[in-house]
Amino acid sequence: MKKLFTMLKDPRFTLMSGKMRRFIQAPDPQSVRLNREGFTLGADIKKKAKVFPYMYLGTHPDPGKGDLYSPVYGEITDITERSVFITAVEPDDELRAKAEAVEKTDIRALDARGEELRPILKKMGLNTKSLGQECETLIVNGLNPDPGVTWAEPMINSHPRKFLLGMEMLRRLSPAKRIILAIPKGMQFDYPNIEVAYVPKQYPSSVNALVIKAVTGKERPEGVGIVGLHNIWSLGHVTRTKLPLIDTVITIGTLKNNGNFIVRDGSTVEDLLDFSGIELKAGDTVVRGGPLRGESLDRYDRSITKGAVGLFIVEQGTITPMEGHGPCIECGACTAICPARLRPDMLSRYAEFGLHDRCYEEYITSCLECGLCGYVCIARRPVLQYIRLAKRRLGLKLLSSSGVYTEMPAEHAEVRP
Ligand code: SF4
Ligand code: SF4
Structure with a gap:
């Protein structure tokens, strides 16, 4: 058993990467697959319709779920119950003019708070369920979710404007009396007006329930909520750009070599692998999400949607792959x-x-x-x-x-x- 816990001290399980490089914007994808489950699409959103960046596509009946927008110039090639497929096109003057005419919304200047702010953020494409949850204390989970994911530290320290705007807007939206940012022990942090709690830096301490326990000392305490740092980034991003959310930040690469990118919502795995120059070798596994909690993919026409944390290549020999459904040998x-x-x-x-x-x-x-x-x-x-x-x-x-x-x-x- 001791061996198992020693394993978690393995540097590969650290949630602190020390990476501080600012995020790079990935090029627009050639094909997009947006998740539209439950969304009611606008009347003009049909097959063959031309779309442009930030064009409104649809609304979800859930008040906590953000509206859907096109992330690229393109043509809708298919619409199913679950997805909207878009193929990128070179815009003509008319399409370009429509994109340039997209109205900006300065949500900060509106001075709205709480329930008044929620529908405004929904319209900006933001999911507000966890940002605006009912609680006395709200913890912002500021750790990288999985080992290998490296965007948390630069999200806080290398993009301070967006981070601080996100925290400011969170204070306006959340009913919580106290907002605490949980970060790993030893991480640099220089913002005096934000309450911070330090938690262990080894996985699995980034799991929400364990962050709550590390911060409060209790399991499932009453009146305590938690929200991911990714949501704070999204809030800061729309506040800064004044445009609806069509981007997300993910780590792309292997456990050892990776970088952080701002990618368009619905970018296909195929396009992202291509842009990153990753050549898959026999036996490599492509994982959407973090290396430990993500899902392995056998088709690369799947996409990255808002809130995804990464796209990883688990190289052959790094982690022994799952093999079928062999019996449990009761090793404990x-x-x-x-x-x-x-x-x-x-x-x-x-x-x-x-x-x-x-x-x-x-x-x-x-x-x-x-x-x-x-x-x-x-x-x-x-x-x-x-x-x-x-x-x-x-x-x-x-x-x-x-x-x-x-x-x-x-x-x-x-x-x-
Ligand atoms: S995934 Fe669930 S069952 Fe498995 S170790 Fe983690 S908490 Fe336990
Ligand atoms: S599932 Fe069975 S074989 Fe696998 S670790 Fe647990 S006890 Fe061991």
């Missing part, structure tokens, strides 16, 4: 390392055999989705993937790097631990 490694004190071996077995209610009884809702169980599994079972599958089947919303799940089937509410 996953149970020993689980920060939520769960039995990942049992959860994954129940999920494998469709016994989802048993997963519920084994407290699957307490799983933090840190991915350590799968990482240490010498049988290379896809433990986290099984857990996510069971959560989905139980109707639980999956955790993201910046959110907590909220949906729970009524019949399970009473047995929640």
